[in-house]
Amino acid sequence: MSATKFSNPVVSWIDHRLxxxxxxxxxxSDYPTPKNLNYFWNFGSLxxxxxxxxxxxGITLAMSYTPHVDYAFGSxxxxxxDVNHGWLxxxxxxxxxxxxxxVVYIHMLRGLYYGSYKAPRELLWIIGVTIFLLMxxxxxxxxxxxxxxxxxxxxxxxxNLFSALPYVGDAITxxxxxxxxxxxxxxxxxxxxxxxxxxxxxxxxxLHIVALHRFGSNNPLGIDARGPQDTIPFHPYxxxxxxxxxxxxxxxxxxxxxxxxxxxxxxxxxxxANPLQTPAHIVPEWYFLPFYAILRAVPDxxxxxxxxxxxxxxxxxxxxxxxxxxxxxxxxxxxxxxxxVFVADCLLLGYLGAKPAEGIWVTLSRVGSIWYFAHFLxxxxxxSVIETPRPLPQSLSQSVLGGSGAMAGAAAAPKExx
Amino acid sequence: MRKFFLAAILTFFSLPALAAGGxxxxxKHKDWSFNGIFGTFDKASMQRGFQAYREVCxxxxxLNYIAFRNLADLGYNEAEIKAIAAEYEVMDGPNDxxxxxxxxxxxxxxxxxxxxxxxxxxxxxxGAYPPDLSLITKARxxxxxxxxxxxxxxxxxxxxxxxxxxxxxxxxYSGNMIAxxxxxxxxxxxxxxxxxxxxxxxxADIVNFLMWTAxxxxxxxxxxxxxxxxxxxxxTGLSYxxxxxxxxxxxxxxx
Amino acid sequence: MATKSKEVQADASQPENKSRRDFIxxxxxxxxxxxxxxxxxxxxxxxxxxxxxxxLANIEIDVSKIEVGQSITVKWRGKPVFIRHRTEAEIxxxxxxEAEALRHPETDTDRVENPEYLVVLGICTHLGCVPLGxxxxxxxxxxxxxxxxxxxxxxxxxxxxxxGPAPLNLEVPPYAFTSDNIIRIG
Numbered sequence: 099m100s101a102t103k104f105s106n107p108v109v110s111w112i113d114h115r116l117x118x119x120x121x122x123x124x125x126x127s128d129y130p131t132p133k134n135l136n137y138f139w140n141f142g143s144l145x146x147x148x149x150x151x152x153x154x155x156g157i158t159l160a161m162s163y164t165p166h167v168d169y170a171f172g173s174x175x176x177x178x179x180d181v182n183h184g185w186l187x188x189x190x191x192x193x194x195x196x197x198x199x200x201v202v203y204i205h206m207l208r209g210l211y212y213g214s215y216k217a218p219r220e221l222l223w224i225i226g227v228t229i230f231l232l233m234x235x236x237x238x239x240x241x242x243x244x245x246x247x248x249x250x251x252x253x254x255x256x257x258n259l260f261s262a263l264p265y266v267g268d269a270i271t272x273x274x275x276x277x278x279x280x281x282x283x284x285x286x287x288x289x290x291x292x293x294x295x296x297x298x299x300x301x302x303x304x305l306h307i308v309a310l311h312r313f314g315s316n317n318p319l320g321i322d323a324r325g326p327q328d329t330i331p332f333h334p335y336x337x338x339x340x341x342x343x344x345x346x347x348x349x350x351x352x353x354x355x356x357x358x359x360x361x362x363x364x365x366x367x368x369x370x371a372n373p374l375q376t377p378a379h380i381v382p383e384w385y386f387l388p389f390y391a392i393l394r395a396v397p398d399x400x401x402x403x404x405x406x407x408x409x410x411x412x413x414x415x416x417x418x419x420x421x422x423x424x425x426x427x428x429x430x431x432x433x434x435x436x437x438x439v440f441v442a443d444c445l446l447l448g449y450l451g452a453k454p455a456e457g458i459w460v461t462l463s464r465v466g467s468i469w470y471f472a473h474f475l476x477x478x479x480x481x482s483v484i485e486t487p488r489p490l491p492q493s494l495s496q497s498v499l500g501g502s503g504a505m506a507g508a509a510a511a512p513k514e515x516x
Numbered sequence: 517m518r519k520f521f522l523a524a525i526l527t528f529f530s531l532p533a534l535a536a537g538g539x540x541x542x543x544k545h546k547d548w549s550f551n552g553i554f555g556t557f558d559k560a561s562m563q564r565g566f567q568a569y570r571e572v573c574x575x576x577x578x579l580n581y582i583a584f585r586n587l588a589d590l591g592y593n594e595a596e597i598k599a600i601a602a603e604y605e606v607m608d609g610p611n612d613x614x615x616x617x618x619x620x621x622x623x624x625x626x627x628x629x630x631x632x633x634x635x636x637x638x639x640x641x642x643g644a645y646p647p648d649l650s651l652i653t654k655a656r657x658x659x660x661x662x663x664x665x666x667x668x669x670x671x672x673x674x675x676x677x678x679x680x681x682x683x684x685x686x687x688x689y690s691g692n693m694i695a696x697x698x699x700x701x702x703x704x705x706x707x708x709x710x711x712x713x714x715x716x717x718x719x720a721d722i723v724n725f726l727m728w729t730a731x732x733x734x735x736x737x738x739x740x741x742x743x744x745x746x747x748x749x750x751x752t753g754l755s756y757x758x759x760x761x762x763x764x765x766x767x768x769x770x771x
Numbered sequence: 772m773a774t775k776s777k778e779v780q781a782d783a784s785q786p787e788n789k790s791r792r793d794f795i796x797x798x799x800x801x802x803x804x805x806x807x808x809x810x811x812x813x814x815x816x817x818x819x820x821x822x823x824x825x826x827l828a829n830i831e832i833d834v835s836k837i838e839v840g841q842s843i844t845v846k847w848r849g850k851p852v853f854i855r856h857r858t859e860a861e862i863x864x865x866x867x868x869e870a871e872a873l874r875h876p877e878t879d880t881d882r883v884e885n886p887e888y889l890v891v892l893g894i895c896t897h898l899g900c901v902p903l904g905x906x907x908x909x910x911x912x913x914x915x916x917x918x919x920x921x922x923x924x925x926x927x928x929x930x931x932x933x934x935g936p937a938p939l940n941l942e943v944p945p946y947a948f949t950s951d952n953i954i955r956i957g
Contacts, residue, residue, distance in 0.1 A: 133766060154814060155814070158814050158817050158818075161817065161818065162817070162821070172581070175581050175650075175651075176821070176823065178733065179581065179586075179732055179733070179822070180821040180822040180823040180824075181817050181821045181822075182813070182816045182817050182819050182821060182822075183812075183813035183814075183816055183817055184817060184821070185733040185737060186733075186737070186740070186813050187813060187814065187817060189737075330766055334762050334796075335762060335763060335766065338755065338758055338759045338762045338763075338796070338799070339759055339763075341755050341758075341759075341799065341803060342752070342755040342756050342758075342759045345748060345751050345752040345755045346752055348748050349745065349748045349749060349752060352741065352744050352745055352748055353741075353745060355741070356737055356738065356740065356741025356742075356744060356745070357553055357738065357741055359737070360654060365654060365655050365656050365657050365659065366655065368651045368654045368655035368730075369647070369651075369655045378690075583823070583826065585822075585826045622831070623826065624823070624826040624827050747806060748806075750802075751799075751802050751803070751806065754795065754798055754799045754802060755799045755803075757795045757799075758795045758796045758798075758799040761791075761792040761795055761796060762792075762796065764792075
């Protein structure tokens with residue numbers, strides 16, 4: 099990449115000294131992308147977009163928010179009532195959190211289905227799981243800020259998880275709280291960290307993108323691109339496809355923000371925090387429910403905490419649990435079935451996380467949790483050995499373009515582009 | 517895979533709703549004017565509900581997040597709002613002598629609470645705390661229907677059901693025992709516009725008023741929402757067309 | 772992907788449809804830009820004064836309780852406003868001044884609605900200090916008005932600059948008498 103490739107002399111001058119334009123071109127324009135990505139590959143850029151929306155709305159909200167136990171709830175109400183367009187910004191931020199998780203969950207499931215975590219993309223996957231972990235921490239602390247009943251009791255329950263650790267548990271919770279219960283110091287530091295973490299996420303996202311561009315995007319067939327005939331430049335093909343995907347996403351997002359803004363929230367969070375009275379039925383935000391179900395499935399305090407964190411930890415080692423050389427579930431008939439069973443299991447756990455921890459629900463949670471771990475620790479390693487994958491196509495161009503179905507007849511067409 | 521996925525997502529979406537619902541009471545559903553995509557507030561009913569709040573509810577329940585100036589949303593003009601505010605006294609100060617003093621409220625002031633603090637409120641109500649009503653329709657599941665049902669479901673306890681002292685039987689309240697005595701008996705207020713004053717009519721007016729106090733931006737939210745969605749749907753169509761055109765050469769080579 | 776799109780593809784490959792293709796692509800990007808610009812407005816507008824702030828942008832003051840010769844200070848939009856119930860002597864003194872000779876020529880009648888009450892912003896036009904002279908016993912400067920201790924500006928009983936570094940008279944905020952005793956500032 100030489101500086102002379104830009105016709106504008108100013109751009110050329112700058113790029114020679116600071117190659118930001120070359121970098122931008124390399125990452126967002128020239129980037130050779132497999133021809134056959136389907137719509138599930140839209141969710142990466144959607145997640146990036148949502149992150150930006152969350153940061154921008156978050157910064158503007160922080161201009162009117164007061165991180166103090168006596169004023170936090172009232173300052174949020176002032177945003178909703180008095181600040182110009184405050185209700186809009188706040189509802190976007192509030193629902194944006196949920197939509198961020200929806201998008202990222204689909205992004206992760208796409209990675210699981212098409213084997214995007216396999217060599218040589220293990221680090222890409224691990225960085226992604228790190229982002230997920232950071233998102234969970236950020237979302238949790240953000241939910242505390244309005245200082246409603248769910249904020250307070252959510253903070254109490256989650257910080258108490260750390261008290262399960264032997265010997266150091268109590269010291270850690272006291273440190274987290276800055277006192278002997280969730281109180282003003284806790285709220286204040288959660289605000290500080292909630293403001294910081296998104297920028298840490300941005301940094302890790304950049305690593306995620308650098309790692310992605312090292313070997314390029316995976317694709318629905320899970321085989322490597324073998325040359326220029328298999329790829330197309332990112333711009334304009336995938337920029338316009340991402341833009342279309344974004345517009346569909348925005349339709350759904352806007353419908354939620356404008357017509358059902360409190361659907362994914364909990365009514366109790368419109369009651370100011372009361373440290374002396376726990377709501378009858380406390381549940382975390384929906385995106386934590388599967389992990390919450392795993393936590394409650396274990397009858398032992400420390401065991402539950404370990405299981406819950408283990409559910410995320412297992413994702414980190416996934417590339418070494420699934421040793422099958424074939425990436426895409428398209429060519430792994432048995433894996434495909436177990437993938438959908440796993441998705442159903444996650445949904446079941448999410449459902450159970452919202453149910454009271456009693457009777458049949460506990461039993462089901464245990465079955466669901468055991469299946470969750472069994473999927474990663476037993477089924478995947480076993481499948482890598484016993485499953486016979488279907489034959490892989492020779493190259494991307496030789497196979498079906500544009501997803502499944504409609505254009506199957508195109509497969510045999512000769513290629514002209516070198 | 518796509519369809520299955522969509523179904524899975526939709527199921528997941530409906531989870532919180534399932535979790536939030538349930539309970540041991542059946543709510544009365546009413547077709548509120550603020551429901552739906554084009555929903556708006558019924559201003560006449562809100563004004564009546566405001567009157568009922570002042571004459572019935574305000575004895576025990578505060579309205580902390582509402583200022584007199586907000587009443588403009590109900591259709592009152594500036595002079596009317598000033599007159600309403602002047603009927604209330606708020607604490608101000610300290611003055612030059614260092615004393616707090618009472619003065620007539622102005623539009624910028626917030627509704628004064630009936631009790632100075634929670635303990636005083638509990639002491640005056642047999643230990644029960646009458647919650648602030650500003651957000652009540654958002655702080656309860658299915659808020660408007662819940663509130664309407666609550667106000668209209670005071671009944672004599674069924675035989676065999678023991679109602680302790682200071683508690684009242686209410687078919688819409690979880691557990692059926694509520695500490696709030698029946699607030700409406702019919703004809704509790706006299707409306708200037710001659711509207712109906714039955715328990716259910718006044719309850720509906722109160723719900724209309726309290727939905728506004730909880731979500732004053734509801735009308736502009738829905739209005740902006742319709743415009744935004746219209747824009748986005750057109751944009752989606754356009755970007756789809758652009759995508760087809762841009763991808764045409766790739767598809768053609770493949771075909 | 773949709774089957775209907777096949778016709779579109781076929782169309783797009785015709786040369787005469789090149790301009791149609793360009794138009795749709797450009798329109799899409801233009802609409803995206805418009806949407807982004809519109810979405811930016813709420814984010815900027817939220818920094819403007821909020822409704823509760825604006826509600827206090829106008830205040831009403833009952834001046835009947837100010838004794839002749841006394842002043843009160845009220846806070847308006849975060850700034851001190853001086854209201855002085857002037858004595859006959861102060862009014863006469865202010866009206867007797869030849870306006871043309873002043874640094875910032877204004878007659879007293881230009882500066883008051885009702886000569887009995889002078890309403891000015893209590894901020895020195897030099898560098899923004901609050902002048903002395905409101906309380907009984909405070910220095911009022913050489914012209915029976917206010918004296919700014921920061922850099923020694925003297926204001927007269929009409930709040931006009933008479934001596935010292937300040938360039939302008941004390942500013943008169945927008946106000947009106949809504950009745951004999953009520954002043955509405957703002």
